[in-house]
Amino acid sequence: MAWQDRDYHQGTSDHDFFSRVKGNSVNFWLIMICIAVFFIDGFSARMMGRPYWAGGILTQWGNFNATDAIRYGQVWRFLTFQFLHAGLLHIIFNLVILFFLGRFVESYLGSKRYLAFYLICGAGGALLYLLLLGAGMLAGHPNIPFFLNDGAGTPLVGASAGIFGVLVGVATVAPDKRIHLLFPPIAIPIRVLAWVLIGIAFFMVMVDGENSGGEAAHLGGALFGFILMKKAHWLDWADRLSPSAIQRGVNDGRFKRKKEKEAATEAEVDRILDKVRTQGLQSLTRREKKTLNEATKRQKQAS
Numbered sequence: 001m002a003w004q005d006r007d008y009h010q011g012t013s014d015h016d017f018f019s020r021v022k023g024n025s026v027n028f029w030l031i032m033i034c035i036a037v038f039f040i041d042g043f044s045a046r047m048m049g050r051p052y053w054a055g056g057i058l059t060q061w062g063n064f065n066a067t068d069a070i071r072y073g074q075v076w077r078f079l080t081f082q083f084l085h086a087g088l089l090h091i092i093f094n095l096v097i098l099f100f101l102g103r104f105v106e107s108y109l110g111s112k113r114y115l116a117f118y119l120i121c122g123a124g125g126a127l128l129y130l131l132l133l134g135a136g137m138l139a140g141h142p143n144i145p146f147f148l149n150d151g152a153g154t155p156l157v158g159a160s161a162g163i164f165g166v167l168v169g170v171a172t173v174a175p176d177k178r179i180h181l182l183f184p185p186i187a188i189p190i191r192v193l194a195w196v197l198i199g200i201a202f203f204m205v206m207v208d209g210e211n212s213g214g215e216a217a218h219l220g221g222a223l224f225g226f227i228l229m230k231k232a233h234w235l236d237w238a239d240r241l242s243p244s245a246i247q248r249g250v251n252d253g254r255f256k257r258k259k260e261k262e263a264a265t266e267a268e269v270d271r272i273l274d275k276v277r278t279q280g281l282q283s284l285t286r287r288e289k290k291t292l293n294e295a296t297k298r299q300k301q302a303s
Contacts, residue, residue: 090158
């Protein structure tokens with residue numbers, strides 16, 4: 001059975017909000033968002049008197065670092081750092097790979113599950129980086145392999161954690177798919193490229209080499225990509241997401257909170273009435289009288 005025929009393969013649909021916006025795929029929009037963020041952030045960096053590659057306001061509020069993400073609870077950084085890049089070559093390299101490989105994974109999983117897959121892999125990269133950094137900090141930054149010695153405020157940016165998930169995802173379901181390299185100009189199976197890049201990342205983290213934090217994120221993205229591709233049904237929840245479903249969830253939440261508030265008010269009114277019966281009207285506080293008057297007005301309006 002070909003992979004296109006498996007029951008969990010979800011092709012894109014013309015009526016799928018997530019898969020097509022004016023005819024373009026989720027992978028296309030991920031690339032466009034990264035490019036837009038790069039230019040906006042570079043512009044803001046220049047306005048702040050900094051070189052574009054140093055990052056602007058979006059990098060300040062979107063990069064992933066342990067201090068802000070954990071100590072200050074800024075959990076959005078698990079997602080936002082994936083759309084930031086530290087230079088022109090960084091974004092070009094990442095987006096070229098995403099352009100060629102992301103389409104395959106989106107076609108394999110379906111657009112909604114692909115979006116969830118990509119973002120979870122990226123967040124998984126930040127999570128592994130955080131775990132290895134925390135291990136290094138708890139151990140006092142010794143020279144122990146795989147324990148990171150970066151500071152808690154060291155920023156992490158880039159789409160490469162999610163892209164490593166995409167790379168390993170392709171290698172998992174189509175290991176013999178060949179990819180043409182620019183340098184050297186040869187074609188190799190995708191599984192070979194995946195193992196080479198994972199091996200480099202593994203070595204750099206082990207010896208605490210240059211960009212060891214970023215390489216740790218690569219390994220985290222690769223690990224999550226392998227698991228999620230093997231357990232693709234774990235992403236089935238994403239297929240149920242739609243603007244209407246989200247709105248229904250919001251409305252249901254509002255209705256539930258309204259009912260809970262009404263029940264609490266009724267219980268308070270019953271308590272006040274019991275107090276009136278046992279202690280008299282003069283025993284009520286100003287707040288209790290106000291609550292009772294408001295309940296009386298609501299009852300008159302409803303009748």
